[in-house]
Amino acid sequence: MTLIIGKKVESLTQTLIEHGSDEVIFVENDRLEEYLVLPFTSIFTQLIKERNPEIALFAATTSGRELAPRIGMRTSSGVTADCTGLEIGEYISKKEQVIYTPILESRRPTYGESKLATILGFVCPQVSTARAGTFEVPERVVGRKGITTPFKPNLDEKDFVVEVIKTVRGEGGLQNLFDADLIVSGGRGTTTDSLGLIKQLAEALKSQGINAEWACSRPVVDEGITEYARQVGQTGKTVRPKIYIAVGISGAIQHIAGMKESGTVIAINQNPKASIFNNADFGIIGNYQDILPELIERVKSGYTFGLEAKK
Amino acid sequence: MALTIISLVKQVPLPSEMRMGEDGLMDRTKAKSIINIDCQFGLEAGLQLLKQHPDARLIVCSMGPGSFEAALRSAVAMGYDEAYLLSDRKLGGSDTYATGLAIATMLKHLGFTKDSKEPFIILAGRQTSDGDTAHVPSQVAEKIGIPQATFVESVKSDGTNNVVAKRIIEGGYQLMNLPMPCVISLTPTGIPPRKQSLSGAIKARNLQITTFGIDDIGLGTEKIGISGSPTIVAKVVNMVSERPPITLAEGHNEVALVDSLIANLAKGGNVLEKKEAVEKKEVDRPDFPNKDF
Numbered sequence: 001m002t003l004i005i006g007k008k009v010e011s012l013t014q015t016l017i018e019h020g021s022d023e024v025i026f027v028e029n030d031r032l033e034e035y036l037v038l039p040f041t042s043i044f045t046q047l048i049k050e051r052n053p054e055i056a057l058f059a060a061t062t063s064g065r066e067l068a069p070r071i072g073m074r075t076s077s078g079v080t081a082d083c084t085g086l087e088i089g090e091y092i093s094k095k096e097q098v099i100y101t102p103i104l105e106s107r108r109p110t111y112g113e114s115k116l117a118t119i120l121g122f123v124c125p126q127v128s129t130a131r132a133g134t135f136e137v138p139e140r141v142v143g144r145k146g147i148t149t150p151f152k153p154n155l156d157e158k159d160f161v162v163e164v165i166k167t168v169r170g171e172g173g174l175q176n177l178f179d180a181d182l183i184v185s186g187g188r189g190t191t192t193d194s195l196g197l198i199k200q201l202a203e204a205l206k207s208q209g210i211n212a213e214w215a216c217s218r219p220v221v222d223e224g225i226t227e228y229a230r231q232v233g234q235t236g237k238t239v240r241p242k243i244y245i246a247v248g249i250s251g252a253i254q255h256i257a258g259m260k261e262s263g264t265v266i267a268i269n270q271n272p273k274a275s276i277f278n279n280a281d282f283g284i285i286g287n288y289q290d291i292l293p294e295l296i297e298r299v300k301s302g303y304t305f306g307l308e309a310k311k
Numbered sequence: 312m313a314l315t316i317i318s319l320v321k322q323v324p325l326p327s328e329m330r331m332g333e334d335g336l337m338d339r340t341k342a343k344s345i346i347n348i349d350c351q352f353g354l355e356a357g358l359q360l361l362k363q364h365p366d367a368r369l370i371v372c373s374m375g376p377g378s379f380e381a382a383l384r385s386a387v388a389m390g391y392d393e394a395y396l397l398s399d400r401k402l403g404g405s406d407t408y409a410t411g412l413a414i415a416t417m418l419k420h421l422g423f424t425k426d427s428k429e430p431f432i433i434l435a436g437r438q439t440s441d442g443d444t445a446h447v448p449s450q451v452a453e454k455i456g457i458p459q460a461t462f463v464e465s466v467k468s469d470g471t472n473n474v475v476a477k478r479i480i481e482g483g484y485q486l487m488n489l490p491m492p493c494v495i496s497l498t499p500t501g502i503p504p505r506k507q508s509l510s511g512a513i514k515a516r517n518l519q520i521t522t523f524g525i526d527d528i529g530l531g532t533e534k535i536g537i538s539g540s541p542t543i544v545a546k547v548v549n550m551v552s553e554r555p556p557i558t559l560a561e562g563h564n565e566v567a568l569v570d571s572l573i574a575n576l577a578k579g580g581n582v583l584e585k586k587e588a589v590e591k592k593e594v595d596r597p598d599f600p601n602k603d604f
Contacts, residue, residue, distance in 0.1 A: 034485075037449075038458060062480050066461040069407065069446035073453035076534075078408045078542030081444035091545065098602040105545070110443070115547050123541040124604060162458045162489050165475070169483035228500070229482040264580070265554065266572070277557050281580040284560040284568050294565040298573070306576060 001025060003047055003151070005040060007033035010148075017146035020138040025149045031160065034167060035063045038159035041070045046153050048075055053125045055104050057086070060129035072127045080106035080119040080128040084238075086135075091120055104128065109234075109257060133178050133238035134261060177230070180213035181307055182243040185232055185259070188219040189248020189269065190288055195225060197292040198247060204299040209309030215239070217255045233258035243305050247288045251276030268292070314367040314468075314491070315431040316357040317423065318391065319414060319451070320350040322375060322382035323441045346382045349436025351504035352497040356466050357434045358390050359502060363468040368392060370421075374402065374414055380520050388507035388515040395421065399524045404537030407442070411450025413525070413535055418455060420528035423492065425456040430472050430491040437462055437498045445496070452494035460487050461496040555581040 001023040002016050013024040027043055044067070048056065056071070058064035060082045072079040085107035091100040104126040110117045121127065177183065182205060186198035198214050205212035214230070221231045232239055234254035244262035248269060249255060256279050259265070267280035270287045277283050284291055325343045346354070354371070361367055371386040373379045374397040383394035397417045405413065423431050433452075438445035445461065452459035460466075460476040464484070468474050478485045479498055489495075507515075525535065533539050558580045560571035 041453070062462045062478070065445045066449045066459065069411070069444075069449040070453045070459070072408060072446075072541075073411060073450045076408075076541065078406050078540060079444075079446055080542060081407075081446060092597060092599065094597070096602075097597075097599045099596075099599045100604060101601050109550065110547070111441075114550060116550050117547045118545045119542050120545045121542045122604065162460070162487055162493075165486040165488055167480070167483065167485045169480070175482070228479075260553070264576070266576075267557070277559075279554055280557050281554060282560070282572060282575050283557050284572055286565065286568055290565040291568060294569045298569060303573065 001051070001053070003027070003044065005029070005032050005043055010150075013148045015140075017148070018140045018142055018144045020141075020144075021146055023147040023149060025151045027151050027153060029155075031155075034164045035067075036160070036162060036164070037063075037066055037070055038162065039155055040067055041074065042156065042159050043151075043153040044071050045074045047151060048125055054102075056125040056127045058127070058129045060131045064129045068127050068129045075123070075125060075127075077123045077125055077127045078119075078121045080108060080121065080126075082131050083108045083128045084131050084134045085116075086128060086130065114253065131238050133240060133258075136240075176211075177213050177215055177232075177237055177239055180211050180239070180241050182210055182212040182245070182305060183215050183232070183239055183241045183259075183262075184212065184245045184247065185215040185217065185249060186220060186247050187217040187249030187255075188223075189250075191220060191223060191225055191248075192289070195220065197288060197296070201245075201292055201296050201299065204296050205304065208299060208302065208304050210304050210307050211310065217249045217252075242307060246276050246280065247292065249276050250274045251279055313429065314360075314364045315423070315429060316360055316364075316367050316369050317418065317431060317433045318350070318354050318357045318369075318371045318386060319433060319435040319447070320354065320371060320373050320382050320386055321347045321436070321439050322373065322379045323347045323439055344378070344381065346385055347436050347439045347441075349438055349440075349497060349499050351436070352499050352501055353434040353436045353495075354386050354389055354391070355502050355504040356463075356495070356497050357432075358505065360432065360466065360468055360474075361390070363470060370395065372397070372414065372417065374398070374410060374417070377522075383520055384515040384518060385507065387518050388511040389505055390508070390511055394518060394520045396520055396522045397525075397528070398522050401525055401532050401536050404540065405535050406540035406542045407444050407446035407450060408542070409535040409540045411447045412454055413530060414447065415451045415454030416530045417523060417528050418451070420523070423455065425492065427492060432466075432474065432491050433494040434466075435494065435496045437496045448494050448496035455492070455494075457492045457494060458489050459494040459496075460489055462498055463495050464498050464501045466495050466497075553583065555583040557581075 002021040003025045005027040007030050009026050016024045058068040069079045083106045087105045088102045089105045091103050106119045106128040184202045186195040202212045202214035215232045216226050216230050234257040238258045240261035242263040244259050245266045265280040267276040267283040272285045322344045369391045370393040371391040372395045435448040462479045463476045466476045472491050476487050558575045560568045562568040562571050
């Protein structure tokens with residue numbers, strides 16, 4: 001089941017059902033149009049008390065990553081952060097001579113993304129946050145049927161002491177990086193022209209009707225050339241486009257963490273020893289200022305990396 | 312009514328020297344250590360607040376082994392006045408829940424409760440480089456029962472009992488007005504942490520750090536340490552690259568290279584040779600009763 005909170009959210013319940021929810025519980029409240037951690041914590045906790053779910057999952061977004069531990073503290077549950085894998089398994093406790101089953105196995109990268117840890121929680125609900133971009137959105141089945149239940153929580157005025165003065169969102173939060181079929185990403189090696197060629201390649205692909213977007217690695221953001229929202233990697237976004245073109249990116253493990261789920265990876269770098277070449281399917285060793293103009297020309301004359309243009 | 316500025320810091324191994332013990336838990340004994348970067352930004356945010364509240368009391372707190380005193384002394388060298396360390400073997404192996412609970416209990420023991428007459432603000436780093444969870448600030452706020460703002464880039468006092476925090480959200484930011492007491496966690500994108508001052512370093516060297524054990528703060532063992540934590544690390548495996556070897560373009564100029572790339576793409580790349588699946592040993596599943604919980 002899914003809980004949705006906000007203003008005018010009832011109309012969204014059917015979409016959630018079509019994406020796989022069997023029951024959508026909605027809290028309709030004008031004061032909750034913007035996410036607020038205190039009332040949201042209270043609502044979730046009230047619902048958890050009423051329904052006793054075994055598992056509670058949140059997105060590992062800036063909201064989910066503060067909401068989940070706050071709720072977990074209230075329900076005495078541990079929380080596993082930023083998971084990239086979730087499975088149901090069992091745990092044999094030799095000490096207690098029992099087998100915990102079924103139990104949620106939450107997997108998350110750790111130690112600078114070099115290891116994968118499996119975390120188990122023994123207090124229900126078992127709470128985990130799921131890293132954005134690593135799980136596929138369940139396919140939509142139009143017309144799928146499910147239950148829609150309104151929920152009227154008890155709201156305490158004290159939970160509204162924090163006031164959101166204003167909210168600024170630029171370029172739709174660049175959610176389109178998650179949906180793009182092709183991402184052209186520039187690294188430290190492409191800062192000479194402030195990612196000009198990177199943007200041109202992405203633009204050329206868009207003109208061909210390809211759902212393309214451009215992104216960057218962390219050094220580019222650190223140098224103030226682009227905004228954080230475009231950063232791919234452990235501390236940025238995790239993306240999984242069909243094609244990921246890494247240009248001038250050395251391939252630090254933190255960057256790989258953010259793009260390794262991509263379909264096909266193409267690397268362009270003038271350093272043959274760059275570790276990005278160990279994490280790519282195809283590559284060109286060369287200077288991007290030579291290669292990209294040529295590639296842009298090919299795209300302009302119709303080359304689309306085998307992707308089908310949207311009509 | 313002076314404000315108390317409380318900074319929570321964690322000492323972490325230098326990211327390049329992280330090691331893991333046999334048990335899957337962090338081995339902190341060998342690596343060189345620093346104050347976690349995000350926590351350093353939290354410390355600086357506290358020192359910035361001092362400009363608006365010159366008579367504020369600045370305290371820094373941590374939880375961990377005795378070696379964490381180094382981090383507390385560094386914080387004092389930056390400008391903090393008092394330092395508290397919660398250190399107890401029984402806390403070893405605590406997960407984030409148990410850590411949040413223990414730190415909140417220490418703060419309450421020091422008199423910082425939601426009903427405190429004196430205003431206070433708790434500053435922390437967004438997350439740590441060795442844990443990456445970002446949980447503890449939220450858990451501390453919940454356990455004390457006060458509001459919070461996490462992922463905050465800057466925080467300013469309005470001169471009364473409120474602070475305005477700039478919270479970074481996906482693709483933008485929010486400005487929020489919070490009453491004190493509250494918890495704020497800082498991203499490493501705000502005002503860079505200052506260097507230690509000479510007078511601070513001298514003060515730090517002579518500083519008496521107050522160290523508490525769990526008995527001192529009235530914390531029981533039921534909910535802390537490995538056995539009290541609601542979560543455990545069941546196993547840790549190495550991650551391996553799942554990508555087959557690369558197909559590189561060949562050619563002497565960009566036209567040939569791009570031609571070659573396009574041809575390679577059309578042909579398809581290498582396929583990962585599946586390592587023979589290691590025959591799974593049938594683990595003896597003991598005849599324990601199932602526990603549905």
